[in-house]
Amino acid sequence: MLETFRQLYGSAEGARIYRAPGRVNLIGEHTDYTQGFVLPMALDLATHVAAVQSPDGMLRIYSEQRRELREFSAAGIAQSQPAHHWTDYPVGVAVELARAGFPVAPANLLICSSVPEGSGLSSSAALEVASALAFLSGRPIDPLELARLCQRAERNFVGMPCGIMDQYISVFGRLNSAVEIDCRSLGHRFVPLPESITFTAVNSMVKHALAGSAYKDRVAECAAAAESLGQPLRDLSPAQFESRAHELPAVVERRARHVVTENARVADFVDSSTRGDLARMGRLMVESHRSLQNDYEVSCQELDFLVDTALSIDGVYGSRMTGGGFGGCTVTMLRPDAMPNFQRQIESAYEARFQVTPRLYPCHPSAGAGEESTPR
Numbered sequence: 218m219l220e221t222f223r224q225l226y227g228s229a230e231g232a233r234i235y236r237a238p239g240r241v242n243l244i245g246e247h248t249d250y251t252q253g254f255v256l257p258m259a260l261d262l263a264t265h266v267a268a269v270q271s272p273d274g275m276l277r278i279y280s281e282q283r284r285e286l287r288e289f290s291a292a293g294i295a296q297s298q299p300a301h302h303w304t305d306y307p308v309g310v311a312v313e314l315a316r317a318g319f320p321v322a323p324a325n326l327l328i329c330s331s332v333p334e335g336s337g338l339s340s341s342a343a344l345e346v347a348s349a350l351a352f353l354s355g356r357p358i359d360p361l362e363l364a365r366l367c368q369r370a371e372r373n374f375v376g377m378p379c380g381i382m383d384q385y386i387s388v389f390g391r392l393n394s395a396v397e398i399d400c401r402s403l404g405h406r407f408v409p410l411p412e413s414i415t416f417t418a419v420n421s422m423v424k425h426a427l428a429g430s431a432y433k434d435r436v437a438e439c440a441a442a443a444e445s446l447g448q449p450l451r452d453l454s455p456a457q458f459e460s461r462a463h464e465l466p467a468v469v470e471r472r473a474r475h476v477v478t479e480n481a482r483v484a485d486f487v488d489s490s491t492r493g494d495l496a497r498m499g500r501l502m503v504e505s506h507r508s509l510q511n512d513y514e515v516s517c518q519e520l521d522f523l524v525d526t527a528l529s530i531d532g533v534y535g536s537r538m539t540g541g542g543f544g545g546c547t548v549t550m551l552r553p554d555a556m557p558n559f560q561r562q563i564e565s566a567y568e569a570r571f572q573v574t575p576r577l578y579p580c581h582p583s584a585g586a587g588e589e590s591t592p593r
C-alpha cells in the first residue's frame with residue numbers, strides 16, 4: 218500500500234495507516250433503525266486508508282478501486298455539499314467531524330478496500346470509519362461517538378437513513394466473536410460462536426441499490442407501526458404483537474411482524490449458540506430469511522435461490538440473506554469440513570441458473586477499526 222502511496226504522492230514518509238472492517242450480519246436484519254437487536258461480526262475484509270499531512274492546504278483523496286483522485290480545500294470542507302459520488306462518504310465524515318469539534322487538516326489520502334461494494338457486507342461503513350480515523354490522525358475520540366458520527370455522515374450527507382449496526386460493528390468488532398448490539402441502549406455483548414461451525418458469505422453478484430426508495434419505505438412503515446401501536450416495536454413480544462396486529466394496515470402489519478419476530482430470533486439465536494444447539498441456530502436463520510422474503514419483502518430471486526440451494530447441501534445448518542437486501546450476499550452456517558463441497562455445489566447450481574459465478578467469502582470474526590501498527 219505504501220508503494221502505491223509513494224507513486225501517487227511522491228513520498229510516503231510519515232504515513233499512518235488505518236483499517237476499518239466490513240461485516241456480516243448473522244441475524245437481526247432490518248431491526249436496527251427501530252431500536253432492536255442485531256448480531257453482526259466484523260470481517261477480515263476491510264478498508265485501509267493511508268494518510269500523510271500535507272503542507273499546501275489541500276485534502277486529496279485517491280481511491281485505488283475507482284482509480285480516481287479528488288481534491289478539496291481542507292479549510293472549506295465543512296461547507297461541502299453532497300456530490301452524489303463515492304467521495305460523499307469521506308467528505309460527509311469530514312463535515313461531521315468538523316461539526317463535532319475535530320476540524321480536518323490538509324492531507325493526502327489513499328483508500329484501498331477488500332470489502333466488495335454493493336454486496337451487503339458494509340463497504341460504506343468501512344470507508345466511513347477508516348476515513349474518520351485517518352482524518353482524526355491519532356486524536357482520541359470516544360468509540361461510540363465515532364460510530365454515531367459516521368452514521369450521521371451517511372444519514373445527513375449521503376442521504377441514506379441507515380441504522381447504527383454497520384458503523385457500530387466496524388468500530389466494536391472483536392476477534393473470534395459475534396457482537397450482539399442493543400440498538401436502543403447502544404450497549405453490546407460479545408457472543409463467542411461454537412467452534413464446530415463456520416460461516417461463509419455468498420455474493421449473488423446482484424448489486425443492491427439501498428439508497429433507493431425501498432429502504433426508506435421500510436423505515437417509514439416501521440415508524441408508522443410504532444406510532445399506531447403507541448410503543449417501539451422492540452418492546453413487543455410476538456404474542457403481544459399478534460393480539461394487536463389487526464389494528465395495522467396489511468402491509469405495515471407484515472413489516473412490523475418481521476421486526477418483532479426477528480428481535481425474538483436474535484435472543485433465541487444467542488441462547489442457542491451458548492447452548493451449542495446448532496440445529497436451532499440454523500432453523501432460526503432460515504426463519505429469518507423467510508420473514509425477510511415474505512413479510513419484509515427485501516429479498517430477490519437470486520438470494521432466495523442461494524438460500525434454497527444451500528439448504529439442500531450436506532453439512533449446512535442454515536442460510537439467509539444478510540444486509541439490506543435486494544441483492545448482495547447470503548450468509549450460510551455450515552460444518553467446516555463441508556466447505557469445499559458446498560463451494561462446488563453452490564457455484565455450479567448458481568451458474569446453471571443465472572450464468573454468473575457467485576463469490577464466496579469465508580467469514581472469520583475480526584477485530585474492530587484502528588490504526589495498523591506496522592506500515593505496509
Ligand code: GLA
Nearest residue numbers: 246247379380381382540541
Ligand atoms: C443496511 C443499513 C443497516 C441495517 C441493514 C439491514 O446495511 O446500513 O443500518 O439497517 O441495512 O439490517
